[in-house]
Amino acid sequence: MYVPTFPRQVSSHEISIVFRSHSIIQASKLKITLAExxxxxxxxxxxxxxxTMTDHMMVATYDPINGWSAPExxxxxxxTLDPASSCFQYCPNVFExxxxxxxxxxxxxxxxxxxxxxxxxxxxxRVALPLFNSSxxxxxxxxxxxxxxxxxxxxxxxxxxxxxxxxxxxxALGVAASDHATLYILCSPxxxxxxxxxxxxxxxxxxxxxxxxxxxxxENVRSWPGGTGGFKLGLNYAPGFAVQxxxxxxxxxxxxxxxxxxxxxxxxxxxxxxxxAMNFFVVxxxxxxxxxxxxxPLDGTILPGLTRASVLSLCRAHxxxxxxxxxxxxxxxxxxxxxxxxxxxMTQLLSYSSSGTLLEAFGVGxxxxxxxxxKIGYQEEGKVGETVIELPVWESEGGLGVxxxxxxxxxxxxxxxxxxxxxxxxxxx
Amino acid sequence: MYVPTFPRQVSSHEISIVFRSHSIIQASKLKITLAExxxxxxxxxxxxxxxTMTDHMMVATYDPINGWSAPExxxxxxxTLDPASSCFQYCPNVFExxxxxxxxxxxxxxxxxxxxxxxxxxxxxRVALPLFNSSxxxxxxxxxxxxxxxxxxxxxxxxxxxxxxxxxxxxALGVAASDHATLYILCSPxxxxxxxxxxxxxxxxxxxxxxxxxxxxxENVRSWPGGTGGFKLGLNYAPGFAVQxxxxxxxxxxxxxxxxxxxxxxxxxxxxxxxxAMNFFVVxxxxxxxxxxxxxPLDGTILPGLTRASVLSLCRAHxxxxxxxxxxxxxxxxxxxxxxxxxxxMTQLLSYSSSGTLLEAFGVGxxxxxxxxxKIGYQEEGKVGETVIELPVWESEGGLGVxxxxxxxxxxxxxxxxxxxxxxxxxxx
Numbered sequence: 140m141y142v143p144t145f146p147r148q149v150s151s152h153e154i155s156i157v158f159r160s161h162s163i164i165q166a167s168k169l170k171i172t173l174a175e176x177x178x179x180x181x182x183x184x185x186x187x188x189x190x191t192m193t194d195h196m197m198v199a200t201y202d203p204i205n206g207w208s209a210p211e212x213x214x215x216x217x218x219t220l221d222p223a224s225s226c227f228q229y230c231p232n233v234f235e236x237x238x239x240x241x242x243x244x245x246x247x248x249x250x251x252x253x254x255x256x257x258x259x260x261x262x263x264x265r266v267a268l269p270l271f272n273s274s275x276x277x278x279x280x281x282x283x284x285x286x287x288x289x290x291x292x293x294x295x296x297x298x299x300x301x302x303x304x305x306x307x308x309x310x311a312l313g314v315a316a317s318d319h320a321t322l323y324i325l326c327s328p329x330x331x332x333x334x335x336x337x338x339x340x341x342x343x344x345x346x347x348x349x350x351x352x353x354x355x356x357x358e359n360v361r362s363w364p365g366g367t368g369g370f371k372l373g374l375n376y377a378p379g380f381a382v383q384x385x386x387x388x389x390x391x392x393x394x395x396x397x398x399x400x401x402x403x404x405x406x407x408x409x410x411x412x413x414x415x416a417m418n419f420f421v422v423x424x425x426x427x428x429x430x431x432x433x434x435x436p437l438d439g440t441i442l443p444g445l446t447r448a449s450v451l452s453l454c455r456a457h458x459x460x461x462x463x464x465x466x467x468x469x470x471x472x473x474x475x476x477x478x479x480x481x482x483x484x485m486t487q488l489l490s491y492s493s494s495g496t497l498l499e500a501f502g503v504g505x506x507x508x509x510x511x512x513x514k515i516g517y518q519e520e521g522k523v524g525e526t527v528i529e530l531p532v533w534e535s536e537g538g539l540g541v542x543x544x545x546x547x548x549x550x551x552x553x554x555x556x557x558x559x560x561x562x563x564x565x566x567x568x
Numbered sequence: 569m570y571v572p573t574f575p576r577q578v579s580s581h582e583i584s585i586v587f588r589s590h591s592i593i594q595a596s597k598l599k600i601t602l603a604e605x606x607x608x609x610x611x612x613x614x615x616x617x618x619x620t621m622t623d624h625m626m627v628a629t630y631d632p633i634n635g636w637s638a639p640e641x642x643x644x645x646x647x648t649l650d651p652a653s654s655c656f657q658y659c660p661n662v663f664e665x666x667x668x669x670x671x672x673x674x675x676x677x678x679x680x681x682x683x684x685x686x687x688x689x690x691x692x693x694r695v696a697l698p699l700f701n702s703s704x705x706x707x708x709x710x711x712x713x714x715x716x717x718x719x720x721x722x723x724x725x726x727x728x729x730x731x732x733x734x735x736x737x738x739x740a741l742g743v744a745a746s747d748h749a750t751l752y753i754l755c756s757p758x759x760x761x762x763x764x765x766x767x768x769x770x771x772x773x774x775x776x777x778x779x780x781x782x783x784x785x786x787e788n789v790r791s792w793p794g795g796t797g798g799f800k801l802g803l804n805y806a807p808g809f810a811v812q813x814x815x816x817x818x819x820x821x822x823x824x825x826x827x828x829x830x831x832x833x834x835x836x837x838x839x840x841x842x843x844x845a846m847n848f849f850v851v852x853x854x855x856x857x858x859x860x861x862x863x864x865p866l867d868g869t870i871l872p873g874l875t876r877a878s879v880l881s882l883c884r885a886h887x888x889x890x891x892x893x894x895x896x897x898x899x900x901x902x903x904x905x906x907x908x909x910x911x912x913x914m915t916q917l918l919s920y921s922s923s924g925t926l927l928e929a930f931g932v933g934x935x936x937x938x939x940x941x942x943k944i945g946y947q948e949e950g951k952v953g954e955t956v957i958e959l960p961v962w963e964s965e966g967g968l969g970v971x972x973x974x975x976x977x978x979x980x981x982x983x984x985x986x987x988x989x990x991x992x993x994x995x996x997x
Contacts, residue, residue: 187742188741188742189652189740189741189742190740190741190742192652196651215651217648217649217650217651218648218649218650218651218656219646219647219648220646220647220649221646221647222625222644222646222647222733222752222754223618223621223731223754223756225806226655226656227647227655227661227733227735227802228661228663228731228733228802228805229802229805229806229809230659230661230801230802230803230805230806231806231809232656232657232659232806234657264810265807265810266806266807266809266810267806267809267810267812267813300741302652302657302741304651304656304657306656307806311618311619312617312618312619312729312731312754312756313616313617313618313619314805314808314812314844314845315809315812316809316810316812316813317809323651325651325652325741327652327741357794358794359794359795360792360793360794360795363789363792363795364789364828365786365787365788365789365828366788366789366792366795366807367807372659372806372807373656373657373658373659373803374659374802374803374806374807376657376658376659376743377654377658377659377660377661377695377696377736377801377803378694378695378795378796378801378803379743380658380660380695380696380744380745380746381693381694381695381696381745383696383743383744383745384696384745399793399794401830401834405830405834415743416743
């Protein structure tokens with residue numbers, strides 16, 4: 140209905156002017172101060188996502204007079220900031236999620252890191268933070284990963300989660316863009332996100348629930364045309380916390396975010412946008428024996444996820460590759476996947492479900508890679524009680540269907556350096 | 569079209585349970601550590617909004633084991649926080665804006681502070697921050713103001729701006745509500761916001777521009793149904809920074825935020841929501857000799873401003889009061905003001921303007937009180953170049969029209985304790 144537009148693309152000319160002055164982070168000036176004592180490693184089965192931090196972090200600061208400071212890798216520790224800082228008051232805060240994997244050759248690898256860097260630049264511009272040169276940032280990330288390599292778990296599907304962050308630090312209460320910033324990188328070893336929950340989380344008498352349940356929510360809306368849902372901003376997440384608690388009370392693991400849209404004849408349709416902090420996919424059976432793989436389009440309300448882009452590429456390649464080298468070798472080469480980036484409504488989901496053609500639903504993202512969805516609860520307007528869409532049960536170890544499982548296996552294979560694909564996996568050393 | 573609903577009202581039963589455990593801030597346990605040396609006061613003409621901080625601040629912290637710590641008033645200084653803290657990563661950050669005024673009787677006063685406290689509790693609940701008892705917080709604010717009373721400017725329209733803030737400090741990267749928090753209060757002496765700009769800001773050869781110009785923007789949207797625009801959250805502000813820069817480049821002081829809405833017959837109407845960080849009002853001439861005072865309704869996309877509520881009360885009282893004691897004595901007692909909280913579209917604004925009935929437009933808020941709007945630039949769909957709505961020029965000192973000027977005078981009179989009205993002004997001692 141509306142085409143959301145980025146308010147103002149920073150032109151390459153303007154970037155070049157600012158870069159000529161002092162928006163360069165100089166990786167060559169990196170100062171390294173190693174921790175005097177190192178923390179003990181945590182066994183992979185005890186890791187909970189984002190709770191264990193490694194020994195070091197990278198920090199650089201920006202002010203309008205001196206530009207970016209020399210970056211420093213130093214022991215992990217607190218930030219000291221003026222309480223009037225923009226990051227607390229007005230939230231111009233940007234982050235990225237990346238992972239480093241240890242390959243069978245003993246080399247650490249990043250997955251398509253240039254895409255994270257490009258998105259981080261876009262996100263920083265969206266909240267008017269100082270520019271930075273992301274190529275230098277990537278160099279610094281590689282350096283930090285090399286220093287922290289003992290923290291990279293080697294078990295399959297495990298990795299070192301990397302959290303580059305940039306926050307506004309202007310210390311004044313007037314509502315205005317922050318001309319000061321702090322950029323930092325944290326590292327946290329992580330096991331599989333939803334796959335094989337740690338023993339302490341599964342009750343002994345109960346089969347572990349491998350699939351994720353979603354509560355579809357329309358009265359609260361994650362993003363909107365002209366909003367910030369298409370950028371990786373911290374401020375997109377806090378508004379979901381209270382809704383997440385409502386879902387948990389009703390027994391659902393995550394929220395399926397809907398966006399009401401007025402369609403033909405004034406009818407309001409509920410468009411699916413994202414699932415928790417994941418991009419959302421469904422697989423639907425076709426009459427011709429193939430499968431439709433559907434995900435909502437990047438209309439500005441959807442985060443342009445790296446895993447989303449990778450899933451789309453691999454599915455497209457599967458159908459167009461010669462059958463001798465399909466991109467998803469665990470699927471029959473003759474299986475045609477038809478990819479659709481198009482609006483997906485609850486009406487359509489309910490229709491696929493009731494006609495028995497809804498084969499799989501999964502969420503994708505850096506943290507989860509590919510997570511199977513088992514059911515979706517939805518309060519239809521005018522109906523008493525929740526309608527529950529039950530997805531078919533698949534017998535794979537992680538609960539993924541054939542397409543989701545093939546994608547998970549292939550992406551993890553590429554990430555860990557066991558499979559070479561389009562240069563997606565980038566060695567750190 | 570949609571009725572936005574707060575996702576989950578915390579019930580009084582639940583509040584009582586949590587409060588019984590440890591969500592009480594105990595003002596009686598206040599610890600006071602005064603600064604050893606005090607800063608020199610800044611002359612009122614040199615004050616820029618939010619840039620000068622007083623000598624002290626109040627801080628209390630919350631964790632799920634111990635609840636709220638004993639509050640402490642101590643020298644103004646930095647916060648020390650884990651870089652993984654929720655306030656940096658996911659932005660569950662809430663603030664309030666209040667002012668303390670020095671009355672002719674030498675007593676410091678707050679303006680309707682209970683409304684700030686109630687809104688702050690709502691905002692904290694909206695982003696799932698720990699509960700707190702706002703009556704204790706108000707006690708602490710009064711105590712801090714008493715300690716900082718030498719900082720309250722005595723010139724008319726000047727005051728001590730107070731910024732209570734609560735931020736999430738959970739130090740983990742999983743996307744979840746913050747179960748740790750830091751609550752703090754900052755104070756900053758302030759002169760008039762837009763009135764009488766300091767000499768350094770006005771060029772000698774140019775008459776100071778007393779009115780605010782607005783650029784109406786629809787491609788970026790400040791808030792939406794089911795979003796957070798009705799709460800005082802830090803995260804509502806950073807998305808406006810880039811747009812604010814665009815407006816400034818085009819010569820406008822602030823942004824007039826629009827929200828596209830599909831109306832009858834599929835026609836998209838641009839609804840006015842807020843002006844910069846102010847609520848928006850227009851005054852329109854009526855055929856019967858009265859005036860319509862119109863502001864958008866609190867439909868969830870509009871901040872429920874204290875100044876907005878006070879303006880509405882005073883305007884309603886003016887028409888219903890006996891002519892011997894009108895609430896706005898600077899207006900003719902016979903002038904009937906007709907108050908409308910209803911959607912206001914750009915189509916209507918253009919129509920009022922072209923028919924010559926648009927008398928005044930002003931923004932209201934704690935920082936500005938009442939700020940006159942001189943013009944509104946608007947890119948109409950399908951037209952080449954901007955349409956500019958020019959407001960009538962008023963000869964008052966600050967550029968306000970008769971209604972805006974009467975409101976400013978009366979509100980400042982109440983705030984400074986020169987006029988008693990409905991107990992709105994609350995003495996600190």
